Amino acid sequence: MIFNSIDFLIFFPIVILVYFCVPQKLKKIWLLVASYYFYMCWNVKYILLLLFSTIVTYVTGLLLEKPKINRKLVVGGSFSINLLILAIFKYYNFFISTISDLCGKAGIEVTIRKMDLLLPVGISFYIFQALGYTMDVYRREIKAEKKFVNYALFVSFFPQLVAGPIERSKNLLHQIEEPHFWDTKRVSYGLQLMVWGFFKKLVIADRAAILVDTVYGNYNVYEGWELVVATVLFAVQIYCDFSSYSDIAIGAAQVMGFTLMQNFKQPYFSQSVSEFWRRWHVSLSTWFRDYLYFPLGGSRCKPLRHYINLMIVFLVSGLWHGASWTYVIWGGINGIYQIMENILNRKYKLPLISEKIGGKMFKMLGTFALIDFSWIFFRADNISSAFQIIRRIFMVNNMWIFFDGTLGTMGLDFKDMFVLFIALEILMFVSVLQYRNICIRDSIAKQNIVFRYIVYIVPLILIAVYGIYGASYDATSFIYFQF
Known part of the structure; x- marks a missing residue:
């Protein structure tokens, strides 16, 4: 689903109508459901990548606030996992082609099979947003978000999920917790x-x-x-x-x-x-x-x-x-x-x-x-x-x-x-x-x-x-x- 489509022109008014009708405590859950549905419209399977990255960085944030823990190891592990996902889905075939071309020019025959992978839409955006949160917690610029629904919505908020802006935790997370009411202006x-x-x-x-x-x-x-x-x-x-x-x-x-x-x-x-x-x-x-x-x-x-x-x-x-x-x-x-x-x-x-x-x-x-x-x-x-x-x-x-x-x-x-x-x-x-x-x-x-x-x-x-x-x-x- 993209913004300039009939699907979105139907989806968005429904989201807004329900959002301002449900109680405050349900607004976040409704937006999270809507955001995941929005992403699933691209490819249902790749919702698992979004969820996995969300869980990894959420747990990382919690671990970083525990005493007597190797904080560098934890944040390094989170970065490694997320960047590995990005490397496999976005860069694997590029690296394989580059290696094959270089070996070919050197007279070395190398046969490495490429992977038939569809690039998950917005993966570079939501992974960078999640890693930015990880670094903010690591630097003690913010407290780790304890509520999983809040954090999951921060990573998957549908307006900016697939093409930005790449939001900062210091700007968006506290807004998710705040109450929101209809304001005509x-x-x-x-x-x-x-x-x-x-x-x-x-x-x-x-x-x-x-x-x-x-x-x-x-x-x-x-x-x-x-x-x-x-x-x-x-x-x-x-x-x-x-x-x-x-x-x-x-x-x-x-x-x-x-x-x-x-x-x-x-x-x-x-x-x-x-x-x-x-x-x-x-x-x-x-x-x-x-x-x-x-x-x-x-x-x-x-x-x-x-x-x-x-x-x-x-x-x-x-x-x-x-x-x-x-x-x-x-x-x-x-x-x-x-x-x-x-x-x-x-x-x-x-x-x-x-x-x-x-x-x-x-x-x-x-x-x-x-x-x-x-x-x-x-x-x-x-x-x-x-x-x-x-x-x-x-x-x-x-x-x-x-x-x-x-x-x-x-x-x-x-x-x-x-x-x-x-x-x-x-x-x-x-x-x-x-x-x-x-x-x-x-x-x-x-x-x-x-x-x-x-x-x-x-x-x-x-x-x-x-x-x-x-x-x-x-x-x-x-x-x-x-x-």
Whole structure:
């Protein structure tokens, strides 16, 4: 079951209706049942993995608070078990293929059978969330959760179960224990955020995906600016796709009275790569910062060691995103960006570029260009394809495609291109307001009732009319589900 499906549009209202009708003591149990049902809709068998990881980390938390126990051994065992699960289901075939390829190049024939395993949806997310809890208890930042229902709901809470945000125990666990009541304003705000998420997913992301898939799937027949357009639109696609899931998840949780962490903070307005990573997938970036980067020594060490720490974090981040060398290279490129930025900041204490509006725009565009270049490896099917795409980008300077109708032959007709353009203008307008810390929902709430309902209804009409549907449309999964 995914958010942009009829199943969810039936499931969610039922969950909300029952949730606010049952007594407080039953709300947690109902949400736990709903969350497990939500996950079972993907694959009934893999619910056992979710339950097993939950039990292991729950018991680990309890053991860590017992006196006279080897705490390092306990937490190490928990990490080993959970990471082994992740390695088997997500990385086993990747490692086998890599070993076979290396042995083949060395003239050694190795035959290791691959496993026919379906990647459990959301496994990287819920395992990281559970391990984050384990580390928080180990560091004595929180007390171990004694109530199993509370902890099981923390790990499996359905709005953010399969694609984040990766919640922290310090934020979500205490909310599970608190009573929740119907609040019209809060419910309205949550539904508005969900609608905005659906707009970004169905009107922008899935429409941009048509052009991106067409060009990247046949990159050998495109060149120059055609590939540039597709690459820029992939940056739009992945942002709208992933941030839309976060918006829907945060909005759904808000309807029920829960506050999840903000996962995206207008990342393409960043003026440096380091700022981009403070704004992009915040829950994952801060997870790696707190549980990997800082334990490695962070920046409180010699420059060389600091650069090694940065590279380790980004390589692991790349591998977290997918079992492919393209993701590892993508992570490595961003690690190199961070290291080069750090070197420049150490060498030049004063800003190299003016802080006036022109200089800020230049830095934004430069940062976007660097990030968008790395997205080529993220999107390409393999390393060879990525380098071929880069080579073909520089083959010709065919800027006439913007005027001769070529754009209409790249998967989207002119009507869809126009819809995408208008939708991007709306996205830009909203993003600028958010960047300036203007609470749009508060601003809407202050308007008269006619204006408010126009704002509520128009996005629904746009989604219904211009969302990507049709006979060939099968509720396109969110990109980050595969991670």
